[in-house]
Amino acid sequence: MGLISLIWGVVAMVWMVIALIPLLGWGNWFLIPFAAIGAVIAAIGIGLTSPEKRGRAKAGLVLNGIVIIVGIVRLSLGGGII
Template sequence: MGNILAFLFGLVSLAIVIPATIPFLGWANWFALPLIGMGVIVGQLSSTSKAGRNFCLVVLLIAIVRLSLGGGIF
């Protein structure tokens, strides 16, 4: 059950991160980071399957790369 919840956190975060790749919308990644963090924690605490956690980590990587390219704001 925790794996499904982590995957849902990842999907909601991805829905925020994808539009945030547009220039001057990079600040939206800051709203996605807490959701991604919650998804990673829930995914880590879930049972044997870690697919939800890994999906959240990929979304986190995309958000961090985008924030680093924009200097943290743009």
Template sequence: MLNLVSIVIGFVTLALGLIAFVPLLGWMNWLVIPIGIVGAAIGAMSSSNGGRNMNLVLIVIFALRLMLGGGII
């Protein structure tokens, strides 16, 4: 059950993160990354690894986007 909750949080993170890829909306990554961290933490408590891994990949992708944009853009 926790894995399913983690996957749902991951999809919410993905949807918000795709919006943050639009130029001048990179600041949204500061909001998206903590949501992914919560999803990864919930996924770590489950017996399956799918939700945790999905959230970790999303965190890395959006952190790279944040670094490429200089932290703001």
């Protein structure tokens, strides 16, 4: 689960960088739910693995959390969220 959430977070981070390009901000509407699913996978991974093997899941949770926050800020600045 940890590796899946880490890869999911990296894909979301690349998508976030692409969505920062002007006229591609509509990608944030799909990016936020995508990253939220990755965060849920990471949370499940943290809950199911032993304490010494939680590093990948924690990294995936952090990456997906950053992507969600940046996506919400980007939408609010661009007028996507009223």
